[in-house]
Amino acid sequence: MGAELLRLLLVHPRVTLTGVTSERLAGQSLGSLYPHLRGLSELTFHDLDAEWLAGACDVAFLALPHMESQKAVPVLRKRGQKVIDLSADYRLHDAADYMTWYKTPHVDPAGLAEAVYGLPELHRKAIAAASLVASPGCYAVGAILATAPLLKNGLARLEGIVVDGKSGVSGAGAQGRKVDPMYLYTEANENVQAYSIGGVHRHTAEIEQELSALAGETVRVSFTPHLLPLTRGLFTTASVLLATPLGTAELVDVYREFYAGEPFVRVLGESERPTTRSVVGSNYCDVTVVADPRTGRAVCVSAIDNLGKGGSANGVQNLNVLFGWHERTGLEAPPVYP
Amino acid sequence: MGAELLRLLLVHPRVTLTGVTSERLAGQSLGSLYPHLRGLSELTFHDLDAEWLAGACDVAFLALPHMESQKAVPVLRKRGQKVIDLSADYRLHDAADYMTWYKTPHVDPAGLAEAVYGLPELHRKAIAAASLVASPGCYAVGAILATAPLLKNGLARLEGIVVDGKSGVSGAGAQGRKVDPMYLYTEANENVQAYSIGGVHRHTAEIEQELSALAGETVRVSFTPHLLPLTRGLFTTASVLLATPLGTAELVDVYREFYAGEPFVRVLGESERPTTRSVVGSNYCDVTVVADPRTGRAVCVSAIDNLGKGGSANGVQNLNVLFGWHERTGLEAPPVYP
Amino acid sequence: MGAELLRLLLVHPRVTLTGVTSERLAGQSLGSLYPHLRGLSELTFHDLDAEWLAGACDVAFLALPHMESQKAVPVLRKRGQKVIDLSADYRLHDAADYMTWYKTPHVDPAGLAEAVYGLPELHRKAIAAASLVASPGCYAVGAILATAPLLKNGLARLEGIVVDGKSGVSGAGAQGRKVDPMYLYTEANENVQAYSIGGVHRHTAEIEQELSALAGETVRVSFTPHLLPLTRGLFTTASVLLATPLGTAELVDVYREFYAGEPFVRVLGESERPTTRSVVGSNYCDVTVVADPRTGRAVCVSAIDNLGKGGSANGVQNLNVLFGWHERTGLEAPPVYP
């Protein structure tokens, strides 16, 4: 996630990268850790020192492990610095929810209460006025953007929402940290599996928080994440019982209206299908919806790059909103195909 | 599918391969089409001539395109020959169902009525007595084996069953026939997509036929297939509303009892997870079930090789049942890992 | 190749894309053929009409099949238009060489004689003054950049140069055209093979032309291309007998001096190794050289993106040189990792 952020920020026309931090890699150059960045930056990793960071920049991106962000954020905010947090630490508004899903009390409940959930399609205005943006989890982006128009428009029955998430491996395996054998090439290649089965993946909490807000009442989803043999890409398939019988064309119109003007959501028509290949390397979310009249359901599908709209590129979109820049600034490059 | 069948039959200790047919490849040697079989067989492809075939063997496997099997089967059966059909032609018992899903009348309704659905875990006795076995579709095997114990035991609420199937590319792209660009390496690699969205995939009909029979009443499923970037492997995730609140341990016990004695279904326990890698190259189906008490659902997952239990190996198991051989005959080789 | 060119030109700050042509797709929109470009351009494909093209733009890129470019180029040049040709048609200076390797006479020998081989690292000045630039073949770029410093400096013995090229599948399988089964996912995935074995691949001619020019005498190389299971990336391993015994550090210095100031060649040091992953999506060529004192050889390795420095991005670099723009214009985006 940090590497993808650097890739984007290094060529963002409004951004100067003033520092990068790492406890483990302090003193090393960016190019030595990330060979693709050789020659592209003179920066070396600095110790993770929130005080130093607060003095070094106008806005800080945090791509820290869970539990680390909530230690650094208060220091940065005390110094008046804006923060875009890519970790999970500030995504849930309710400290009790946080406790339920993360099994530990939040150390910065004040920050938690003020943080804005960083999905511009839902919270653009609040992000623009925020001092702390909590960029969403990758599965949450896929699930929320796939289903939001139905929930916002009262078209979904709230029981029985089933969400199946399928992610590439870059969503997980952090380079240089403790490596789960599951992420070895010989294990992950030519393999598919579900994990966190039974509704225990933490992105479930974000999905329910946001869908409940859209619906105006509590929404529960049955969410199952899967690990697929590809590097980048996240595909979401959501099955939603319709409150009213609607055909595919009508449903697509609802989506087109909901996402009208959005720079990074492309609503596909009846003869088109989202594929992760069409969005990889970009901030796009391709989405469509199909009616299944036999079962009274809508099948909602979305494709994102888990490191793009599901991660760092969405973080850059938040940056653009936060500073009042055009939202496509630094995010114009088309998806990388093939 | 045909290639995988040859791989298995060439070393099946009770089988002598007496002929292979192909309209397109008549006269060519097996090894010229399938370089992995070079030196393993002296056979050449013979014209697809059902009369010749009827005289050439005791049992015929058909791995023909849809609509072709129903032309060949009556000829073979008239000559008293047993047939194991790997195509979709004889899977639905009801000619009206066939018409609904395949949009054309069946040309051999008598055969359709007599054919046995070739899933030994459900129909072992009928297969043993059959003259025509219709080997199931790959997605159907994955979905049925993942959920059968719940439906058979009255533990599922019949509305709201959502099935998400994820298949490797070998489930689709036939070598030498008209190639959909979707199956090119540059399109399928590093890509995920849903297709036949909205409950229109024909395996849906098989799934509903078999689950309805298990439940004793009509079952509807919302099924969405996906194409994943791997050669072999099919993973199924089914979400089922529970009629009674049960925990994971209780559910696993139900599965263990249901599949007790099955030579090719491995029920995994609470700390284990099916992966396609663990079954590739074999006839195994690894399956487990997890309770999601928040939503009152069971999440049922299964992993098969789409060419194995989802195809040709399951066909060989049918052969073994049909001829009264030990079911593991010719299928003893462990999965190929990694 | 055309798709990659569009990806780059659509965001090139000095370029306005005024038209795209295709015989097969005339009338269709860019986004319908290339779903990743949905919403990024309003262009539709125009018939391949060189006269129309000549009036529509200041410079034309041709990404046509072999033999088609040499028909279009004379029309364009007669109208005074600059052309950057990505096909193989204008790469060999000598019409007799062309005849030898392409088995047919060239229809535009005048153009052939004037065309400049579009590798800026060797021919920057000539490209700047050219009206017709022949962008090199992907294997040729990899092989030439890997070995040029040795040949230019008289450090190589000219017999016994062995070059092994390894390319991803996007180097070959054109979408929508006749598809060789070799490029199907089920054939190309989890597979490696050599092809055009025995020195018959046509890029051999380019490699020898350019290395001979550098060495000042005829160079022959034994070149073998390979197809690997990845979408993008081309890795070259060249083994060269040294005329003088030199150690790795000395050799690396030779490379550093040769490529000093080059914006897209990164010479790696003794502890670093090129990987295709570090250059994918970019115009970079990462290169290094290691002495093998046991055999008196230097092993020269380079990594490029076959669609990048081995194709369209190098074409854009040629464009920048041709128009006197900074060479990194439109090519600043870092490689896409992971």
Place this chain on the structure above:
Amino acid sequence: MGAELLRLLLVHPRVTLTGVTSERLAGQSLGSLYPHLRGLSELTFHDLDAEWLAGACDVAFLALPHMESQKAVPVLRKRGQKVIDLSADYRLHDAADYMTWYKTPHVDPAGLAEAVYGLPELHRKAIAAASLVASPGCYAVGAILATAPLLKNGLARLEGIVVDGKSGVSGAGAQGRKVDPMYLYTEANENVQAYSIGGVHRHTAEIEQELSALAGETVRVSFTPHLLPLTRGLFTTASVLLATPLGTAELVDVYREFYAGEPFVRVLGESERPTTRSVVGSNYCDVTVVADPRTGRAVCVSAIDNLGKGGSANGVQNLNVLFGWHERTGLEAPPVYP
């Protein structure tokens, strides 16, 4: 390597697996470490105790890390037990060579002197009479089988042999041991790289030992290994200067004669090309040779499964030779395609 050996031995009709050892996993069941073997064996890992092992079986396979085998082997041999060693410890006959390549003295020079290099195509008789068989390295098998007919028949000039080896990742990343980030999915997928550049890979020593023996004088090869993004498969491309000008047909005849009667080497003809996909999961080596008259060279290519003929399956072939069984016993299963 150990997992692949278990896959083969569990269904070898002449073998009963009496024990498996592991220091790290003692007490665990086979199925808990290798989920594909669930239900296929009741064995649990036993401490690595050579004394116990000597009493437990008639023959022991060792798949230990380098340096560990040479500690266990003397204990086993003192007890009169036959050993097939899959490690590198006993492959070089000359203790000085061992010292040169492994930078440490061998602790069992007597064993080293008696061990037979376990490539049946070259040493069948010696293996049959051996008490200690050193199964070759994967790259060595590929390189030796690709070039042996030329060297044995005096057709090669001994200077200037260049060998390029390309291996899948299963050749390297051991599950559960210290993991090099290079073998993570996100690093190895969609990536190619050379490593051990400059003739320093230890398999070079084996290749030179065996080719020198065939040629009757010292042979030096310039060998470069590569890591490719596939799980199984090893492709070798060797470029050899011909001592006599021969055409492809003549060269293929030489190979056919050399390998006549070999159960696992398939010599392909002029219109055929080896691919790793055609041998994966088997003990086959597919090989061919093509003349390059322009450079006076032969290009020799071979395809094996690095865990098959390059590892455990070749070990089983050694077992069959050692015990006088038919060499195809337990190795009859065709390659797994696709």
